[in-house]
Amino acid sequence: MPDPQDELDPPFEVLEPVQRRGSIIFNSPHSGCVYPHLFLAASRLELATLRRSEDSFVDELVIGVVRRGHPLMRAHFPRCYVDVNREPYELDPRMFDGRLPPFANTRSMRVAGGLGTVARVVGDAQEIYDQRIPVDEALRRIEQLYKPYHRALRRLFTQVHRDAGAAVLIDCHSMPSATGTKDDRPRPDIVLGDRYGTSCVAVVAETTESTLRSCGYTLSRNKPYAGGFITEHYGNPAAGLHAIQLEFNRGLYMDERSYERAQGFRRLAFDIEMLADRLAEIPLEELRPYRAAAE
Secondary structure (H helix, E strand, C coil): CCCHHHHCCCCEEEECCCCCCCCEEEEECCCCCCCCHHHHHHECCCHHHHHHHCCCCHHHHHHHHCCCCCCEEEECCCCCCCCCCCCCCECCHHHEECCCCCCCECCCHHHHCCCCCCCCEECCCEECECCCEEHHHHHHHHHHHHHHHHHHHHHHHHHHHHHHCCEEEEEEEEECCECCCCCCCECCCEEEECCCCCCCCHHHHHHHHHHHHHCCCCEEECCCCCCCHHHHHHCEHHHCEEEEEEEEEHHHCEECCCCEECCCHHHHHHHHHHHHHHHHCCCHHHCCHHHHHHC
């Protein structure tokens, strides 16, 4: 049986442009689709069900920004294997055989919902495992995947900030086209999350929203997604570090049943490139620390 480390080699990558333009970075932490064989063997679910938590094709949607001068970081491992948009140790003790470290966060809302750093469920609360897994397995995933991912993302963010005087992280995700509840009204095309105005200066969110609305998309801000761990912990506007989360409605660009790209894929990909251009046009003086601190 292949070793997961060999299957996930590399576990993530940073795609760099020939020449960087401005202060914009794109990140796709949930588009990974390399499912280790040992994980599949331990799961009680079929691959198609596990993929329901995956932000399928989001990295491909945004890859065009690289030729526009903006780096892109993307994970290859799947979200349900280890979720880098969580605290490092949001873990449910009911899942594991063995004792969790005392510093683990076992009481967060995300843990209660089964969606901790190592997920207990996917889709409509479907249990991934039919028995407890060793706690050492969870800690191994955190040490070998989660922590290196964040070290690389922080290094990239810091480097862009040092070179440009500011950095803007666009954290890209996707959401099902419908809620799956009885109130099954269509979701907006895109949900913009800026942690209620705390993770970036207003001009970043306003430029993002106005650009996407001008392309014909319907938008919601912070509802139902205000931004997760990455947006919250990388965004520090007073220091010239800005983060915003974008959730793309999967109905825009893919067939959610067959996991295939749909006709709207190319249009959305082009519009994301245009958004990158608009964000890069924001004067750096409006993003640098002294300006953010004065707002």
